[in-house]
Amino acid sequence: xxxxxxxxxxxxxxxxxxxxxxxxxxxxxxxxxxxxxxxxxxxxxxxxxxxxxxxxxxxxxxxxxxxxxxxxxxxxxxxxxxxxxxxxxxxxxxxxxx
Numbered sequence: 001x002x003x004x005x006x007x008x009x010x011x012x013x014x015x016x017x018x019x020x021x022x023x024x025x026x027x028x029x030x031x032x033x034x035x036x037x038x039x040x041x042x043x044x045x046x047x048x049x050x051x052x053x054x055x056x057x058x059x060x061x062x063x064x065x066x067x068x069x070x071x072x073x074x075x076x077x078x079x080x081x082x083x084x085x086x087x088x089x090x091x092x093x094x095x096x097x098x
Contacts, residue, residue, distance in 0.1 A: 019076040028078065032062050039078055057081075 018029045026043045041056040042049050056078055063072060063083040072083035 017073060019074065022076050028056060028074070028076065030072075030074070035062055036060055037062050039074065039081075 018027050020027055021041065025045075026041045028039055028041055030037050030039045037059045038055050039057040039059075040053040042053040043051050059081070072081070074081045
């Protein structure tokens with residue numbers, strides 16, 4: 001921030017909402033695609049990305065990433081994902097990792 005320098009961590013992606021992992025060694029960000037949302041983990045070292053981003057969590061459904069402001073949020077360990085869906089529909093999912 002002191003140097004007023006912007007460093008792209010993931011070029012070509014415009015994610016809504018990014019979180020650092022609990023250990024601060026990676027960033028997590030969602031990308032919505034046709035019928036699903038994938039959360040990617042990009043390892044970082046200092047200010048530089050290292051390696052390629054990997055899918056950390058894939059949801060078999062999609063939701064709006066922006067709707068009258070921020071329409072979702074997620075915990076930095078990906079144990080919780082909350083979102084709003086326009087139209088008054090409520091969804092409840094229990095996802096387990098095997």
